[in-house]
Amino acid sequence: MARTKGQHVEKKKSKTAQVTKAKSVKGGKAAKASSKQSMTTAVGRPVTDDQTSVTAKTTENSGYVMLQDTYLVEKLAHFTRERIPERIVHAKGAGAYGYFEVTDDISKYTCAKFLNKVGKKTPLFIRFSTVGGEKGSADSARDPRGFAIKIYTEDGNYDIVGNNTPIFFIRDAIKFPDFIHTQKRDPQTGLKDATMFWDFLSLTPESVHQVTFLFSDRGTPANFRHMNGFASNTWMFYNDKGETWWFKWHFKTDQGIKNLTAQEAEELAGSDPDHSTRDLFESIEKGDYPSWTAYVQIMTPQQAKKYRFDPFDVTKVLFHKDFPLIRVGRIVLNKNPENFFAEVEQAAFAPSNIVPGIYPSPDKMLQARLFAYNDAHRYRLGVNSEMIPVNQPKGTTVYSNERDGHMNTGRNFGPTANYYPNSVNPYGEADGIPEAPVITFRDAAIARHRVPETDDDDFFQAGEIWRRVLSDYDRDHLISNLAGHMGGALKRIQYRQTALFYKADKEYGTRLSEALDLDVKKVKSLAAMSDQERAAATANGTKW
Template sequence: MQFKVKEMFQVSVLLFGMAVAASARNEPAPAANQIVAFKQKSSGPVGFMTTSAGAPIEVTDTSTLNKNLIFNEFFMDSLTHLVRERIPERLVHAKAGGAFGYFEVTHDITHICKAKMFSKIGKKTPMAARFSPVVVERGGTDTSRDARGFALKFYTEDGNFDIVGFNTPMYVYKDPILFPTFVRAQKRNPATNLIDGNMLWDFLTLRPESLHMFLIVFGDRGIPDGYRHMPGFGIHTFEVSNEAGDKHFIRFHFIPDAGIKNLRSAEAAKISGIDPDYATRDLYNAIASGKFPSWTVKIQILTLDDVKNARIDVFDVTKVLPQDEYPLHPLGRFVLNKNPINYFAEIEQLAFNPANLVTGIQGGPDKVFEARRLAYRDAQYYRLGANFNNIPVNCPIQTKVFAYNRDGVAPVKDNQRDIPNYYPNTFNGPVPYKEEKHAELIQIYQDEANNFEQARELYINEMTKDERSRLVENVLYSLGGAIQSLQDRAVKFFTLIHSDLGSRIEQGLQVNRTGFNWDHDI
């Protein structure tokens, strides 16, 4: 195998430059020195080895040569556990970085929402955050061109409240029946086991509402420069209610206080080859060094009349709510100031569910939100078992749980001890509370998705000339390998978004066809 001297030189220069820069700043590398730091804070071995059942392990048991293996409990305990150490990988969002911190209220919104976590200015609520590329597997790269998950768990006194959002202000589809199709189209071809551009572009051109989000994915915002510089969005328009029972509707925006930064394709490709865990490492090192990342939290607020009179479906997750019509209102900020002590226990087992709602927040009335309430819960059952909410990182730490759920695969904790295990009962088991001014989620009717207008607005008014050029380049890089019929369909829809965009992509494809035989490669 031959290597290009120029490319090797460029990589060497980049590596050398990174090392020199770090040395010049004299910055510590907490992630690289974690195990060293553990030794330094320990006066010696933390204790004597035991089996998982607690039996002490004698030094002769650490060797198996010329001995009966089945009688060596250290060997048996270690080996049989090793082959069971992996749980099912998340179907999407498998690779991630995460941390813990707090949310603080900075502005009063009690006039629209009675959730206790928003009850007064200055109130702090502990929270967890998990950031993740959508498509790549667990061993993939942090700098792939992809959307990112932006998931937050708030440990409130009314139970956990989860916002399972994205780094894009809109989502891909309006009809949740498309979720399996969307995922499979981006995953590996079942025959070749390779990522297949034909599959992706077949989906995008069959469901052109997805192009609104993918203008961002293929644009300058498609590769965030680490998680600390990545914005987040709740995607859904949440229904909330106040103490009087009045309904309002809000969309969440999370704006990084360090500023929004993104990587260009060439830079991301270089980083990918050197440090595929770039974003995860950056987040860990920043927190460990005391440079705690923070985000300002803002919301768009709509009244029931706003919803009724809106010119768009404000619950359509493939659309954004225009900020000139529904301006941003400050709500608070969240700070991440604690790294996980054990990644598997605290981040891999961190289980999100849009159904984790609290009094005063009814959720989204759209079908995607309804489907996610089922899908996320079912995914956690599959990955972590029926008692996943008993895993410490998922426990509602500010309230006592009185559930009638019992038994099942561990962890069961105290399994609700001797409390009656059925409801209703007359033996003093837990009973439901009665909410004053109870609010029901509104029922809505939704048309088929159609958002070329907003995609056009994004292309013309939110992208500079240079950004539009890079968007075209990135689209061509992906679309250029697809068969011509898919290319022609894509050009048709890009033209519907804007004639300039369609024309530039069409011209770029024609140049590619002249220089390369794409069909032959396929």
């Protein structure tokens, strides 16, 4: 908890008042204007609303956050770069390896493979932490406890990033940098400050639910083993039929809940500030493996529309009487890290790391977290943080077109092409993986919308340049320039590209075919195909 600065606060206020008064007397008529300085962005644009993200508003809830909110991005991007190399939040922590075991069948809700069979075990790593304190702070602080899980599934890493509380202080991430500043240290004194702490909270009424939780004894868990975990945000399950449900994760400790009184917590801060870190390590070392039972709450889209609370508001819970817990499995921790820095400190969790069968909700905090967590890791650990062993996927082979960058410790994907689409290496888009269904959100449909193929859109204007703009002299040079450059490409790729010019104008494609010594009939047949058919006809190994 923060300690007050006592009289210093009042003195500072008094000094400020004197300065303001002096300016008012000196300023004459200008003194009647507001003395409040307008907040601005980093480049000086006035900020008219520092408390609300730009969203696609609906009548049901506040809507999806828009990436066009450059002020939100600026605040979060700057915030994740404020410290180096310590985590901005969750700096003090401990972790261990174990597994997730499915005990109950929920396959009707989700096509997530790690949940598709009772008895299935998937390896994982968990990091527990305190939130507000620095790396050397006491484990017994009155503070939420981070509860971050990295599950190494066959479809890539699935990260569940939450706390030991089912709710949070704020519902809009644009407030998050300000909130965390109040949990840190006064910029003048370098001390924790009760005024900062309570000034913000008292001006943010949505925090009262979490504050009530925090100042109960559950605000100071006895250790990491004797506390529950929650993903807090609402998420979506979808199955291979395209059916969807909203859900929340709950992880109930099998050791039972144990908390500290304020006096016990204060005494431990002095006698053993690392007691939770020690307790976790020593328990696993002696074979007393901690475990948690995993549950979900399930809500249909229809129920979400009618529920008395916004189900996408992270300051609220879904009452258990309305949505009972459904058991899914259990988590067991049975292996300690071999190197604390390499595995615990360099572990990087992000709620954006999801697998097929699970999808985000329009929770405003979650939408911003999808950006901010990985951005923090890029800053703290580098753009190749996923190459660090604790962060590497274990159940699948990784291939992407992301290359190079600081601390690239792998083969950098060797000689394979680093662009897509391509027809020169075997990697392509995955087949047979259920896509997240289209989410209808009032007038908006949230999905990957591919632009339909229309000849007029892509080819008509290019043909008009050939037909109406270029002179005979210009056309000759265009064909010569294209043939000179395309002549160095594979023949099948020459055919594919020339077909596109043929679609723009027959004469255009014919003249280029002749310049490249291509079969015009083949070019014409390729031009008549769809994009997919043309790509397949000229793929690696075809006879063009």
